[in-house]
Amino acid sequence: MAARLPQPLTDWFADRGWTPRRHQMDMLAAADAGRHALLVAPTGAGKTLAGFLPTLADLIDNPVEGLHTLYVSPLKALAVDVQRNLLTPIAEMDVPIRVETRTGDTPSDRKARQRARPPQILLTTPESLSLLLSYPDSFTLFANLRTVIVDEVHAFATQKRGDLLNLCLARLQAINPALRRVALSATVSDVDAYRAWLAPDGDIDMVTAVMGEEGADPLISILIPEGRVPWSGHSGKYAAAQVMAEIERRKTTLVFCNTRGLAELIFQELWSVNDKTLPIGIHHGSLSREARRKVEAAMAAGKLRALVATASLDLGVDWGDVDCVIQMGAPKGSSRLLQRIGRANHRLDMASEAILIPGNRFEYLEARAALDAVEAGERDADDFRPGGLDVLAQHIMGLACAAPFDEQALLAEIRSSLPYSALTEEAFSNVLHFIEGGGYALKAYDRFKRLVRDPDGSWRVSHPRFIQQHRMNAGIIVDQPVLDVRFANGRKLGTVEEGFAAQLAPKDCFFFAGISLEVVRMDTTDLIVRATTRPARVPSWGGTRMAMSTRLADRVRRFLASPGEWHRFPEDVREWLEMQKLRSALPEPGQLLVETFPHEGRHYMVAYSFEGWNAHQSLGMLLTRRMDAQGLMPIGFVSNDYSLAVYGLKPITDPQSLFTPDILDHEFVEWVEQSSLLKRAFRDVAVISGLIERQHPGKRKTGRQVTFSTDLIYDVLRKYEPDHMLLKAAWADARARMTDVGRLGDLIDRAAGTMLHIDLERVSPLAVPVLILIGRESVAQHDVDDALLIEAEALVEEAMRVD
Secondary structure (H helix, E strand, O other), X not given: OOOOOOHHHHHHHHHOOOOOOHHHHHHXXXXXXXXXXXXXXXXXOOHHHHHHHHHXXXXXXXXXXXXXXXXEOOOHHHHHHHHHHHHHHHHHHOXXXXXXXXXXXXXXXXXXXXXXXXXXXXXXXXXXXXXXXXXXXHHHHOOOOOEEEEOOHHHOOOOHHHHHHHHHHHHHHHHOOOOXXXXXXXXXXXXXXXXXXXXXXXXXXXXXXXXXXXXXXXXXXXXXHHHOOOOOOOOOHXXXXXXXXXXXXXXXXXXXXXXXXXXXXXXXXXXXXXXXXXXXXXXXXXXXXXXXXXXXXXXXXXXXXXXXXXXXXOOOOOOOOEEEEEEEOOOOOHHHHHHXXXXXXXXXXXXXXXEEEOOOHHHHHHHHHHHHHHXXXXXXXXXXXXXXXXXXXXXXXHHHHHOOEOHHHHHHHHHOOHHHOOOOHHHHHHHHHHHHHOOHHHOOXXXXXXXXXXXXXXXXXXXXXXXXXXXXXXXXXXXXXXXXXXXXXXXXXXXXXXXXXXXXXXXXXXXXXXXXXXXEEEOOOEEEEEEOOOOOEOOOOOOOOOOOOHHXXXXXXXXXXXXXXXXXXXXXXXHHHHHHHHHOOOOOOOOEEEEEEEEOOEEXXXXXXXXXXXXXXXXXXXXXXXXXXXXXXXEEEEEOOOOEEEEEOOOOOOHHHOOOHHHOOOHHHHHXXXXXXXXXXXXXXXXXXXOOOOEXXXXXXXXXXXXXXXXXXXXXXXXXXXXXHHHHHHHHHHHHHHOOHHHHHHHHHHHHHHEEEEEOOOOOHHHHHHHOOOOOOOOOOHHHHHHHHHHHHHHHHHHOOOO
């Protein structure tokens, strides 16, 4: 029997001249059959309405009090945006359905009322849901919950926030076995993997996959000012005047940048050529909430002609007047590009328009690869991995705050969550005993004894203060140590990381929130500033740089090995590749090209591995250590997403001896343990697991205090309990997240069998983009930049000479 809409919904569609889309009715049919559902549909296809349609239909036909549907979003702003889009149709249908939002920004009195008298539809985040489950009344609050809708599931399912949410879904299913799970996404590569993630016990047969109809093909172009692509750089700032021209001729333009520092830089570059003084805004995650909301409201009201933004606006933007998206620098992945392109027009029947601005010649190839991947319907692969034990510890503590639990029953519940389906009894026991007393090395300290076991075998929280401590400190996102940027009147502009702030002194200037600021003074938690017109530097933020996806990397490799494709490229890119083929070689797919050559008294080795900046940085550390051990007298290394260059005083005649697989067993382990890498990872897992609290009643620890506390515990555990659960969790993080060690391992594994070593008399054309970076990352003065530019021109001339 076909699904049907209640009359108020039918009339509402008809009043607008609309007909429900097929996938919207398919979602209704899945609900009528009582099945879980994953909807994959392009942006502008009415995904959100499709997800809520069964809820609205049920509440219209069968009005109930109490919580009926829970909507979980990765972003607070997305929940607010959905509330606005839901309230309008509900009001227009005049049906008695209450919709409310619950995030970290929700006032405490409203949170208390929501638990006592919940709305029928509650919009929240994974962290807020986890906190709701830590209250004793969660069993009654969720007893009759019918549906959970997970929006933008691709944005966090493979991460620690996804681990937490999946554990929460397992608890909700235990409270009400009839609960139905729904997930929505515009960009999913492996549909079955997400069906398994969504399903109880990972049973994909319980989840119906609903595929939305395809929208209009996006219109994507690559902008190359004056027909020339730069040799180096990754910002695309050379195209500022052309980007401004695009902004001038359009209604509203979104200009995406891959990092916060780049967003500040591009904003300044655009403003310097904004001769018509058009209203332009900036939006990124380090700006204050008030600043972001002000910009979002201005965009929604049509008051801005352009907005420079980072991934903070990848999701949830529903501004119909955006008619073009510009990507500064390479997109790094086809899925990310599609997500950003979807921010334009936001209608299924209208083509979204996007312009890519490559920063250098390799980025041109990457941009072309991304464009081809989008046209071919190819998405980036999603890397699902086992759930984090630090997340599990936080979740178990939260459940203990709600009620005592039986160990075996909880283990069965946790194993019904796919990321933890392979959790062993031993690992589970280790996590429990960690929460019970911190582990062997910390068992003498009362402040780590959060759980206690009763004579009947059940576990409970040892003291009420730990319940308050958990609720104040729960969360998966661990901020880096930051200082608030404020004017003297107390107005907050946002935050900068302590590492950057430590480089500043009074009267130093930096760009932030699109304006030039002068440092007045710095105290424990605040950086006091005033506006200035003096020249300023661009702040830097830590964090992992986005690496080019493996699928885009494979496409770029294919371009290099396929001269028949080169006619599609600009003339200077074509000449570059042809000269490389003439003077050296171009690697075949799967082959590792390594070049060695002398240059200005130094000896260089360049490896073209395409595994991303993070993996190359790690490899550079390891290779220079190994070169030192071999007496090759290394001086340093430099890398980009495409290649790695190491240089020293002696020539490298046998590159294969540097790339042997045992480098990951010996040098890698030794390097990570001696570097700050593992300590940073340990800090994060210690905070997430609840071992170290960020906040006490009435005060918040500074980032420096948190780091000091975790460093002390780290040193104790390494000395007295090296197999401690948190050290293992930190190692897993350091390997997977901070060094892209999976890609590094793949590179090392194939190096021996696929290496093509070419010894040259001088620098090759392919090496120029990475060699230009030497000396550039640590200096930013104009006179030094001029000197580097002259040096780069000489390098290019040498590389492109035929003889």
